[in-house]
Amino acid sequence: MHYTIRQGHWPSDLVAPVQAIDGVSLPDTAAVIGADFPGLRPVFAVEQGDEVAAGQVLFTDRKHKEITHVAPCAGTVAQIVYGPRRTLSACVIKRAAQATPRQSMPLDDSTDAAVRDVLQSRGMWPAFRTRPFGRTPSPDARPAAIFVNAVRGAAAPDPHVVLQARTELFAKGAAVLTMLTDGLVYVCQAKGHPLCPITNRVRVATFGGTMASALPGTHIDRLYPVQSGRQVWTIGYQDVVAIGYLFATGQYAADRVVAISGPLSESPKLVQTILGARIADIAADSMAEGANPVFHSGTPLSGREAVFLGRFDVQITATARPAPPRKASWLSATQGALIPTAALDRALAPRVLPVPLMRALSVGDSETARRLGCLALIEEDVAILSQLCTSGADYGLLLRQVLDELMEDAA
C-alpha cells in the first residue's frame, strides 16, 4: 500500500547529499546524551577513567534496572556529567585507537523472554520509543505494533543505499521484532523494492511526498492510529540492522550512517560513524576552509544544536553562526499572536486539528490537547508549526510539557 503525504513542506530547497557511503569516519570521542532520554536517572556501572569495551554497560536506568545503556566504542570514560535532579547530562567516552576483536556467537531469539533479556542487557532497548509519549518503553510492555522507519527524510541518507550490504541483517532484525509484539511489524519505506521479505508478521508500507512522510507519527496515523489506550513502538532502520547483528553475532553494533549537509558543508555526503559521535570530529573534512559552523543533529525542521550525534538522528546540518538578534522593528510586537493561516492547516500529516491544538498547547490545556489527539504526536511532528506560526512559540516544548502532564496522570 502506498501513501502520498501532501501536508507540510516539500523537500526542495535542500542540497541532497551524494547517496553513496563516503567511508568510515570515527570520532575521537563519543557520548551518550541525556537529552535523548529526558528524565532518565542513571545508576553508573563504571567510573570516570575506567577502560570500557564496545558494548560494555555504562549505566542502567534507576527506575528499570533491566534497561542498560552501553558504550558505543572501546575506550576510556572521559567524563560523567549529571543534569538537574541526578538525571544524565552526558557520559563521554574517549575512543581507543584499536578495539580488541571479540568472538562471534549467535544469540537465542526463539522466545519473547529471551529476546527481551538480550535487548535490555545488551543496550539495544533504548532504540525503541513508545507512542504515545515518545519515551523508552518499560521492560515488560508489549506493543500493539512496531513501526520501523525507513523512509528517507530530506537531506538524510537513503535507506536503500545504507541497507544495500546489510539486507540479511535487516531482515533478521525485523524477524526478531515480531517476537516482541502480538501485532504486526510495519516496515515503512519509500517506493522501490521491499527492504525486507514480507511475511505474515512483517508488512511493508510505502510513503512518499512531503518531509512529513519521513516521520513515524505520520506512518502510525495512516496505518495503525494510537487509539483506545494501545501503545505502539517506533524504531529506526539502522537500529533494526544493529538488532539483527546482535542476534547473529552476539556483538553490539554502534555503526551509524549519517548524512552531513547544510549551507556550510562543501560536499554533502554520507559517512559511516558510530552512535553519539562528536560531530566536529566526523564533519571536519567536509567543511569549507576556515568555516566556523554550528552543527544541528536531526532533521532540518526539528534538529537541535548539538556537539554529539543524537541517539535517534541520522543527519547533521552545518549552518553559519546566527547573527545576534536584531532590534525589534516598529511593526513587531514583543510577543506575537497565533493568526490562523492556511499554511497551518496544511502543516500536519496526522489527522488532528492544527489551530485548536496549538491554542490548547499554548495555554497548557492538557485535557483539550488530549481530546485533540496530541497523544499521537511527539516534538518532531509539531516542529513545523513552530516554523509557520506567527506567535514564534516552540510547540515542541509546549507539547512535551502537556505530554509530561498526561504521562503523570496515566501513571
Next chain:
Amino acid sequence: MTVARPLWTSVAGVTLAQSAALVAPAVVTGLANPTGYAVVLATALLTVWFWEGLFAALRRHTPSGHGITTALIIVVLVPVDTALWQVAIALSLGVVLAELVFGGRGFGFLSPAVVAASLLVFSFPEVTLAPGTTNVALATAPGAILLLFLGLISWRVILSAVVGTGLLLMLSVDGLNAPQVAAAMTFCVVFLVCDPTAASATNTGRWIYGLLAGGLIVLFSGGPIPTTEGIVFAALLASIFAPLIDHLIVLAHAKRWKTADA
C-alpha cells in the same frame, strides 16, 4: 531548526500583506474626493496609532503599527462627509475593545474594523456606510488573490458566504442580480468576513461560518442587494459565533480520540 522562516509567518508580515492588499481599494475610494478623503484617512490613522502608542507605552512594549489595516478598511467603508469626531470615536472603541484590551493584533476574537463600523452605525443613526461599488470590488480582486495565495483568507469562507447569500437571495427575491450583488459584497467579504482572527479556525468550521455569515447578510440587508451595514452586522454576529462553531467541531473530532488514554 535550520530552515528559514518566511516573512509572512510573523504578525508584522501578516499586517504588511493585508496593508498591501488594501492599498488598491483604498486608492480607488479616494479618487472621487481626494481632499476630503485624505482628511478622513489622516484622522483614522492618527486615532488608531494614538491608541496603539498609548497601550504600548502602558505595557512597555515596542509600539506596533497593526492598526493601519483597521484604518484603511474604515476609510473605504465610511463616506467622506462623515463627521471626523464620529469616525475617531468609533475607531477608538473598535481598536481598543476588539484588539488592544486583548493584548494586540491577533489576540482578540473580533475584527476591530467590524466593531468600529458597527459602533459607528449603532451610535450615530444618521450615518450610513458607503455602499460597495464595482470599482472598489474590482480593485479588491488582486489583493484578495494575494491574501488567498498567502493563506491569510480562506477560500472556504468566501465560497460558503457566496453560496449562503446566493441561495437565500434566490429563495427570497425573484431575479438574482449577480453583478450588483458581487459589487456590493466583494470588499466586505474579503476584509471583514474573512479576517483570519475573527473567522473560524477549522476547515469544517469555516464552511459553517461562511454559510452563517452569507445567510445573515441577506437577513440584515432586507433587499435584493446587500447593504454595507447588513454585511458589517452579519460579519459581527458570525464572528461572535465562530469560537462556538470551532468548539463544536473540536467536540465532534474528539470522538476519534475519546478512549485514547483508557
